[in-house]
Amino acid sequence: EDEIPEDHPRYQDLLTRHRIERGVEKGITHLQGMHAEGRGSAFDYLLGEETIPSADEAERAAAAHLLLADRPVLSINGNVAALVPGEMVDLADATGADLEINLFNRTPERIEAIASHLRDHGAEAVKGLEADARIPRLDHQRAKVDADGIYAADVVVVPLEDGDRAEALAEMGKTEIVIDLNPLSRSPRVAEVPIVDNIIRAVPNMTEHAQDLADASEGELEEIVEAFEREAALEAAEKRIRNGL
Ligand code: ATP
Ligand code: MG
Structure with missing residues (x-):
């Protein structure tokens, strides 16, 4: 990362790619994660x-x-572990949330590598x-969750999530917050709160908002939740992308 000049016009993009490459080298990120990164970019x-x-x-x-x-x-x-490990720990601290590793390509080695990477970043x-519970109507590895974690959660943040899993979680009645740069992807489309933004920017900004709102009353928080319009957010992102073309 030290080799990437900060004044490079595409600094953030280079940094992101570099972190994914390092993630693959460290056994944190699956090779498929590089393709996901390319689409996001x-x-x-x-x-x-x-x-x-x-x-x-x-x-x-x-x-x-x-x-x-x-x-x-x-x-x-x-990808999340490679890109924003410390930032996810900060968000968890600011909101009282738990961190749960959940992998599409689950192996004990990757789980352990990610867990120690997160601990290195303060988790x-x-x-x-443990993965002692299953999300209904999902096959094999993708269904595995902790009984006292995602399975029992009322609100889940699922960044860069695949569409099937996002749908299955929504069907479980969870309030789903999806971070995904593609507003046409199924995951943001089933989310109660679709965040169309790079996870590198989105997570620190969520933490800042949580810190701003730390003393807000329940009523104020509920007003913010009610005022948010998911369809309008998806449309605004799509419009921005079309203009970008
Ligand atoms: P599918 O139709 O199966 O969902 P997909 O192209 O969406 O296919 P996935 O592997 O499911 O691929 O998801 C990767 C998603 O993550 C993509 O929508 C991509 O835009 C998004 N993404 C990749 N990198 C980032 C990032 N840094 N921040 C936010 N979103 C990202
Ligand atoms: Mg997708």
């Missing part, structure tokens, strides 16, 4: 590589949801190692 380019106003609103609504939740959980996959408790 293309959408970010069209968005102007910035947090658009509708995404900022979504990030604020997401923070309010997390603060109101009884059992909030942040789901961590290989105290990491869930997802």
Whole structure:
């Protein structure tokens, strides 16, 4: 990372790619994660590589949801762990959420590599190692969750999530917050709060909002949640991307 000049016009994009490459080298990120990163990068380019106003609103609504939740959980996959490990720990601290590792390509080695990577970045408790419950109507590995984690959660943040799993979680009645740069992807489309933004910008901004709202009353938080319009947020992102073309 030290080799990437900060004044490079595409600094953030280079940094992101570099972190994914390091993640693959360290056994944290699956090779498929590099392809996901490439798709995300293309959408970010069209968005102007910035947090658009509708995404900022979504990030604020997401923070309010997390603060109101009884059992909030942040789901961590290989790309999330490579890109924003410390930032996810900060968000968990600011909102009282748990961190749970959840992988599409689950192996004991990757789970352990991610858990220790998160601990290196300040995480105290990491869930997802037991995987003693299953999400209904999902096949094999993708269904595995902790009974006292995602399975029992009322609000879940699922960044860069695949569509089937996002749908199955929504069917379980969870309030789902999805971070995904592609507003046409199924995951943001089933989310109660779709955040169309780069996870690198989205997570620190959610933490800032959560810190701003730390003293807000339940009524104020509920107002923020109610005022958020998911359809409008998706449309605003799509419009921005079309203009980008
Ligand atoms: P599918 O139709 O199966 O969902 P997909 O192209 O959406 O296919 P996935 O592997 O499911 O691929 O999801 C990767 C998603 O993550 C993509 O929508 C991509 O835009 C998004 N993404 C990748 N990198 C980032 C990032 N840094 N921040 C936010 N979203 C990202
Ligand atoms: Mg997708």
